[in-house]
Amino acid sequence: MNDYTFSRWMANTPGIDSMTLNELILPGAHNAGVDKKATYVTPGVSHWAACQNNSFYDQLNNGARALDVRVEYNLDARGVGTFWFQHNGFRSSRSLENLVMQVSRFLQENPDEFVLLDFHELKSAQAPFDYKEFNRFLLTHLDQRIIPFGNRYMNLGQLKRDSRTQRVWIAAEYHPDLDQHWLLSSIQHEWSGESLTSVEEVRALIARVTQNPPSSRVPWSLSATSYTAPGGPTDIKEHLDLWFDPAPDSWILKCSIINADFFEESKLVSNCRTANIIKAQALNK
Structure with a gap:
């Protein structure tokens, strides 16, 4: 059970090879494109914008296997378009090129890991979003x-x-x-529906959603995140550890993707791995 590294936890867990994407329980990085080490177009907003501690590459090495990203297409003064990542309009220095390069580097080093890129939002700063270029870039570089x-x-x-x-x-x-031919349908996100969400409201959301989860035929995402006006994204690692402890009949066994802020500070990856082992054994009976 404990013989694994975070960067290769899927490869180090051969018992889950019988599971499909819609059966897996994946630790997710919420708003993966806005992290504390990035810079931001608007000065002084990282406190409210950043939902992760480190870059895409570090997130993957720390065990995240679903990256929830929100893209903004921007034209500069020369008319050159770039795809950036953003959170509520706060654009970070992380670009689509950064994501592709870091995912490719990670998979070159860890060839039997699997990654879900959930492009949850595609928006534009001024000119219409360039879907053709977005499609070309992904298919060419991945x-x-x-x-x-x-x-x-x-x-x-x-x-x-x-x-x-x-x-x-x-x-x-x-x-x-x-x-x-290459893209899955958009991932259904279950969240509170409010920009400001207390810990109590997050817990109530998880209890409600797991009581009657979305269809198990496709992956879906549960937003286990708290956000306050004075503090921005809140580190709720102690609550995540309690809520997603893989005990019998626990919430985690009914989940698909668990989207969390600062995920590596909690036991989310380890708990998801254990839950996948339990689920694989149950499915194979």
Whole structure:
């Protein structure tokens, strides 16, 4: 149970090879593109904007396997378009190029890990969002890494046998300029619906959603995050450890993606790994 490293926790857990994407319980990095080490277009906003401690590469090495990202398309004074990551309009220095390079580096070092890129929001600062360029960029630079839509119900073992490189699922909203052969449908997010959410409200949300979870045929995301006006994203690691302790009949066994801020400060990755082992054993009975 304890013989694993965070960077290779999936490869170090062969018992979960019988599970498909929709059956997995994935630790997620909420607003993965806005972290404390990034810089921001608007000075002094990192306190309210940053939801993670470190870059994409560090998030993956620390065990996150679902990256929740929100993209903003921006044209500079020369008319050159760039895809940046943002949180509530606060744009960070992390770009789509950063994400692709760091995911590729991580998978080169850890070839049997799987990553879900959840493009939860695609918006534009001024000119219309360039879906064609977004599609071209992803398919060109992730190339052999992307798992095609038709393989979404393969289990991890089958995916490994089918390809030595296809380890990335990509999910985004539907648009005719996005190639549906390579993209999953947008991930359903369960959240409080309020920009300011107390710990008590987060707990009530988790209890309500897990009592009647969304369809298990597709992955969905549970936002286990708290946000306050004076403090911004709140570190609730003690609560995450309690709420998602993988005991029998616990909430975590009914989850798909658990989206958390500053996730590596909690036991979320370890608890998800244990929950996947428990679930795999139950499914294989």
